[in-house]
Amino acid sequence: xxxxxxxxxxxxxxxxxxxxxxxxxxxxxxxxxxxxxxxxxxxxxxxxxxxxxxxxxxxxxxxxxxxxxxxxxxxxxxxxxxxxxxxxxxxxxxxxxxxxxxxxxxxxxxxxxxxxxxxxxxxxxxxxxxxxxxxxxxxxxxxxxxxxxxxxxxxxxxxxxxxxxxxxxxxxxxxxxxxxxxxxxxxxxxxxxxxxxxxxxxxxxxxxxxxxxxxxxxxxxxxxxxxxxxxxxxx
Amino acid sequence: xxxxxxxxxxxxxxxxxxxxxxxxxxxxxxxxxxxxxxxxxxxxxxxxxxxxxxxxxxxxxxxxxxxxxxxxxxxxxxxxxxxxxxxxxxxxxxxxxxxxxxxxxxxxxxxxxxxxxxxxxxxxxxxxxxxxxxxxxxxxxxxxxxxxxxxxxxxxxxxxxxxxxxxxxxxxxxxxxxxxxxxxxxxxxxxxxxxxxxxxxxxxxxxxxxxxxxxxxxxxxxxxxxxxxxxxxxxxxxxxxxxxxxxxxxxxxxxxxxxxxxxxxxxxxxxxxxxxxxxxxxxxxxxxxxxxxxxxxxxxxxxxxxxxxxxxxxxxxxxxxxxxxxxxxxxxxxxxxxxxxxxxxxxxxxxxxxxxxxxxxxxxxxxxxx
Numbered sequence: 001x002x003x004x005x006x007x008x009x010x011x012x013x014x015x016x017x018x019x020x021x022x023x024x025x026x027x028x029x030x031x032x033x034x035x036x037x038x039x040x041x042x043x044x045x046x047x048x049x050x051x052x053x054x055x056x057x058x059x060x061x062x063x064x065x066x067x068x069x070x071x072x073x074x075x076x077x078x079x080x081x082x083x084x085x086x087x088x089x090x091x092x093x094x095x096x097x098x099x100x101x102x103x104x105x106x107x108x109x110x111x112x113x114x115x116x117x118x119x120x121x122x123x124x125x126x127x128x129x130x131x132x133x134x135x136x137x138x139x140x141x142x143x144x145x146x147x148x149x150x151x152x153x154x155x156x157x158x159x160x161x162x163x164x165x166x167x168x169x170x171x172x173x174x175x176x177x178x179x180x181x182x183x184x185x186x187x188x189x190x191x192x193x194x195x196x197x198x199x200x201x202x203x204x205x206x207x208x209x210x211x212x213x214x215x216x217x218x219x220x221x222x223x224x225x226x227x228x229x230x231x232x233x234x235x
Numbered sequence: 236x237x238x239x240x241x242x243x244x245x246x247x248x249x250x251x252x253x254x255x256x257x258x259x260x261x262x263x264x265x266x267x268x269x270x271x272x273x274x275x276x277x278x279x280x281x282x283x284x285x286x287x288x289x290x291x292x293x294x295x296x297x298x299x300x301x302x303x304x305x306x307x308x309x310x311x312x313x314x315x316x317x318x319x320x321x322x323x324x325x326x327x328x329x330x331x332x333x334x335x336x337x338x339x340x341x342x343x344x345x346x347x348x349x350x351x352x353x354x355x356x357x358x359x360x361x362x363x364x365x366x367x368x369x370x371x372x373x374x375x376x377x378x379x380x381x382x383x384x385x386x387x388x389x390x391x392x393x394x395x396x397x398x399x400x401x402x403x404x405x406x407x408x409x410x411x412x413x414x415x416x417x418x419x420x421x422x423x424x425x426x427x428x429x430x431x432x433x434x435x436x437x438x439x440x441x442x443x444x445x446x447x448x449x450x451x452x453x454x455x456x457x458x459x460x461x462x463x464x465x466x467x468x469x470x471x472x473x474x475x476x477x478x479x480x481x482x483x484x485x486x487x488x489x490x491x492x493x494x495x496x497x498x499x500x501x502x503x504x505x506x507x508x509x510x511x512x513x514x515x516x517x518x519x520x521x522x523x524x525x526x527x528x529x530x531x532x533x534x535x536x537x538x539x540x541x542x543x544x545x546x547x548x549x550x551x552x553x554x555x556x557x558x559x560x561x562x563x564x565x566x567x568x569x570x571x572x573x574x575x576x577x578x579x580x581x582x583x584x585x586x587x588x589x590x591x592x593x594x595x596x597x598x599x600x601x602x603x604x605x
Contacts, residue, residue: 034371065247072251079255083262090269093277100368154372174407177372 012134019142039147043140058128285350289322314425336422343368374411407580506595
């Protein structure tokens with residue numbers, strides 16, 4: 001059981017990373033990542049909401065009527081989002097201030113709704129929970145990476161600690177903090193990640209065939225595993 | 236859908252909503268007190284930071300004992316003062332006031348909080364930004380100490396943008412800087428008036444001291460009469476370059492009718508406006524119906540990098556075909572070509588360039604109509 005859970009968890013980190021592979025939840029991912037700490041805060045907020053929502057919804061999945069499932073999901077998600085929002089405001093007021101509107105907007109975040117719809121409503125709780133955690137952690141890492149790079153280049157600091165700005169001649173690339181920088185960076189990272197994935201796939205195929213030639217092209221059906229396909233697989 | 240199904244779906248939703256509602260009520264119970272306490276604590280801390288010597292703070296808007304008269308509260312609220320607190324030391328002597336005020340910045344309402352020393356100086360002791368959502372990396376820098384601390388020990392007259400001892404605006408964030416300065420300036424002006432009146436009322440003094448403040452707008456785009464310059468230049472060769480003609484006939488100082496081979500082809504003129512650092516001089520050519528054909532920046536002394544960009548073709552080409560009606564600067568959100576969009580980080584300079592052409596064109600039009 002734990003092996004299975006670990007596999008599901010890992011899937012969300014790399015293979016199906018919410019931001020870089022599935023391109024889900026890009027709105028908050030781009031909007032709040034002006035600094036690494038904002039990315040971390042937003043990621044943890046989403047992690048909590050996602051893990052709790054998928055756990056609860058997976059537990060009651062037999063009870064939900066197919067026709068009203070979306071309002072049902074939304075009610076649960078909205079509940080957890082509001083709790084997160086209140087907790088943040090009570091215990092981390094500066095973070096709540098800088099994230100602003102984006103925490104309440106997690107309600108309609110497609111990462112959460114997507115995972116609930118395609119995964120949690122069809123799988124037993126332990127697996128759904130592992131998937132929620134994996135997706136959430138993957139999202140958090142993606143946001144920290146995005147926020148870290150943007151903050152470092154655009155402001156010369158990382159987690160508010162001066163790094164590049166220690167170099168007296170360094171001039172911050174302001175654009176990186178502004179929206180265009182976010183788009184450019186997320187595009188470049190997505191490209192780099194799918195290139196790496198392809199390379200890994202190639203070497204695995206080569207290994208399986210017992211040859212070590214890198215001109216082997218992976219067959220198209222192995223190239224992409226979409227989450228729609230994953231959902232159809234019997235677990 | 237038969238009755239049973241309707242019942243089932245309804246029950247489904249009712250149950251979940253009840254559960255979530257109960258959960259939220261519980262969470263609210265647990266956090267509401269803390270949230271309120273945080274807010275109160277934050278205000279309290281801010282006040283303490285602004286006036287460290289104070290022992291007690293009394294609200295001059297709400298506290299029954301210390302309340303100002305209703306009229307003066309109304310006047311203050313109109314005058315951009317949203318909260319006023321007096322700081323008292325252990326002996327109950329006034330050590331200063333904490334004022335809250337706000338003004339629209341570039342993309343948000345900027346809320347500021349500052350403290351002033353008691354009468355008769357009314358110098359700003361400290362200032363902080365309570366709430367703002369300006370552009371990160373540009374406008375949000377108003378929260379940084381190097382901007383904020385400029386307000387320390389400044390009297391009212393120095394709280395305008397300008398060179399030290401006035402407030403120096405942040406590069407690329409003049410609008411935000413101006414909003415902060417304006418919020419402090421406006422509210423302080425009103426407050427000083429009210430407090431001085433109150434003092435004289437209390438003492439029963441016959442003389443009412445009228446505190447008059449000379450208003451100094453740091454960047455006003457008033458007409459820079461081109462008369463002063465017109466004497467120096469006949470027809471500037473730079474202007475001739477804009478619209479080739481054999482003869483230029485003076486219409487008003489600084490504006491000429493261009494005549495080519497006996498045919499009237501348009502106007503060339505110069506315009507001036509106060510830019511960020513210095514007066515900007517622009518030259519432009521229009522066709523016979525006063526539509527702008529070409530604009531060039533003839534003289535400017537704006538900061539390199541940001542503001543100098545007003546001389547670039549991307550910006551200046553936007554002027555093409557514009558008339559007096561469409562010669563308006565729009566913030567960058569508006570992507571239509573109908574108006575002119577500003578260079579981000581150089582709004583003041585862009586505005587000056589537009590105003591220079593506009594002012595001159597307006598004058599030309601009125602003269603021609605006569």
